[in-house]
Amino acid sequence: MQSIFIDYLKEKTSTKTSFVEEIASVLDIGYDAAYRRVNNKTNLSLEEAVILAKHYNISLNKLFEVGSQNTILTELSPPIHNTEGLNTWLKQSYSSIIPLTKVKNASIIYSAKDIPLFHTLKDSFLSRYKIYVWLKDVDTNMTQNKMSFDDFIETIPQPLLDSAFKLGEVYRDINITEIWNNTTINGSLQQVLYYFEAGMLSQELALKICDDIEDVVKHVEEQAIKQSLIGSKNKSSYQLYINDIHTMSNTIMIITPGQKVFFTPFTVISYFKIEHLPTCELMFEFFQKQMSISKLLVNAGEKDRALFFNRMHQKINKLRSRIKLDTEFFDFE
Known part of the structure; x- marks a missing residue:
């Protein structure tokens, strides 16, 4: 040894x-x-x-x-208990990602159980709402005082927003491959419905968040057709695969010419970082198998692309109708 x-x-x-x-x-x-x-x-x-x-x-x-190849070491991302912890996590994520923008042929594979993080980290109501939801899950004080999103949006620290937007921008300069399925946006929609029904999200802001989610879907579709990340300084590529068989996991794999490493969810937004080479190779092989049984959206026919994105727009419209009517409960399936 x-x-x-x-x-x-x-x-x-x-x-x-x-x-x-x-x-x-x-x-x-x-x-x-x-x-x-x-x-x-x-x-x-x-x-x-x-x-x-x-x-x-x-x-x-x-x-x-x-x-033993069945025992490996992992690294856990910093714990997040409050606004300061989230800001630290965002800054450390940025520090980890920025070197990749200078590495030729560096790429990321993202198994998208939910809308991938970097699509939501823009100057929008959606980004602020995601921060609110994350903190509600990890900050005991926010949970106990029942702070609404409408109140939170008036007090959110600007440095926290700056860190979030900065992280969102840096992802545009790395080659990205995402694997989605028909349920990828469900989590975000369910979060909006939950806090709206709980009286912690006003109708006005709930509808604005719906508009932002729809903008994300349109943006993803445009990038998938162009096969490139819009606004990228490095002219980075973007590939979107649609998988109708497997449930996604929010696992992220980073690939460079000299290394593979992947991050798998631990709690809400904390991750295990795994660098163990044999394990990384197994995960890479698994992603390759997933992509082999998925549709690369740019190669799908116009009808298939339209059907996939229309389903998401229909779900968003259902949520809008639910918010406007404020009547009986429904789900997205």
Whole structure:
């Protein structure tokens, strides 16, 4: 195991001095002691392995790729309990994504159980409403004081909005592949209906959010036909697949020429980050299989495209009617 770990470190090194000298410097040990560790004559301690992993910015999964392939390490995104925590999460997400805009052929695959995050992070009522819903789920104080969206929209911190919009913009400069199905917008519509019926969302703002959701659907359709992200500085590609068989998961995979990593949901908007290479390859293969049994929308006939998007517009219109009439409950199926 140690020899594999050392070999991986050698691939990561960029020093012009000898590898042994670099290890000696990082671990603050003598040349001979470093030599013995590099040549597997002395075992690395756990503390030394952690120091090396941090220095070379690698996952300790590399230490576990020999042996059981059923045990992996994951990284959990920062906990979110309030506005400050959400702002931190948005900023860290931006910091993770922005380097990808400078990597040639970097891409994202998004299994869209719900409307993908970056479609909603724009200067709109929908983006503000998504922030409200997230905070209602994680902030105990907001839940207990029963703050309505109409009140929240007057007090939402501008720095929080700025972080959200900034994250939404950076996604436009990465190649994106999304997999949707007929229920992808249901979650957003159900959220509007829930808070409207609970008296925490006014009719006026509920209808404006419906308009924003419809704008997102139209925008997605336009990008799917053009196969490009509108407003992208990098002329990034956009591909939309429609899957009629599987339920999506909101799992996101990032692919670069040198690495694959994916994020799978943990709670409302927190994620497990998985870098373990064999597991990432399995997830990539699964996505490839999903796409192979899905329709790439640009290749579908005009009738199929119209049917898919018309179903979503019909659902939005149903919700509008429900909000305007304020009568009996209905669902979207």
